[in-house]
Amino acid sequence: MKKFDVIIIGAGVAGISTAIQLKRFGVSFLLLDKNKPCSHLRNAYLIENYLGFPDFIYGEELAKLFISQLKKFHIPILQREVYKIGFLNNEFVVYSDSEKYSSKFLVLATGSIPVKIPFESDRIFYDIIKLKKVKNKTITVIGSGDVAFDYALSLSMENNVILINRSHNCKCINSLSDKVFQNTNIRYLYNYKLINVLDYNKKIILHFKHKLNNNILEITSDYLVPAIGRKPNNLLIEKIKKYKGLYLAGDVRNPKFRQIAIASGDGIKVAMKIFKELKNTA
Secondary structure, eight states: OEEEEEEEEOOSHHHHHHHHHHHHHTOOEEEEOSSOTTTTGGGOSEEOSSTTOSSOEEHHHHHHHHHHHHHHTTOOOBOOOEEEEEEETTEEEEEESSOEEEEEEEEEOOOEEEOOOSOOOTTBOSSOTTGGGOOSOEEEEEOSSHHHHHHHHHHTTTSEEEEEESSSOOOSOHHHHHHHHTOTTEEEEESEEEEEEEEETTEEEEEEEETTTOOEEEEEESEEEEOSOEEEOOTTTTTTTTSTTEEEOGGGTOTTOOOHHHHHHHHHHHHHHHHHHHHHHO
């Protein structure tokens, strides 16, 4: 079993920030993630509130910059899925799909996961990384918040998008809704609730019921993207949350404040706390 001072699970913004700061401190650590780094950030259309980019930057471009910084510091990401975490002899034990590792400190930077709808189809996607490659398709997005509107904008660059809100209220910020309502490739509908999903002839047929008059709306689409909310990816926490040395960073710690700057600051702060504890126990 390989041992480290720190194990970081999750190579998103928070996990990468933690890793870079620990590297600067000279602390031994392992960075694990089952997905490619910055997987959620890659979904973002454009980012306007991250300091240093006064115009804006696309999520994919910012993800590439973060990964370049990891490479500059010679920090590898071990692509493994963690299925279990234990605590033995005052150390965390992390079980991956091929090996196990131990550490004095554990940082969970596992982010958030989407809230899913009660329908299944291989044409339903909860992130849009793969859909960014498609062109000239009809894509239906469901949701009323920042994520739904951001996804609609991103997908509309090469496709026709139908954005459907199950209520009358729009929960996203004005700068996003203004862009959506001015985009001729996006059709916006509201007060429609999804009631059924059918696969047919390489398409997906969606049935919606109007909230006020109960009229049924049928939409034939190439893909469906539900963006109806996200929740902390904290499935690994329950059995170990009582042990000292466990830290949460990023969206898993701040589910209502999912911002890149907050996640980055969280990661750096966690690394500084761990370094201080290591110095005090040396």
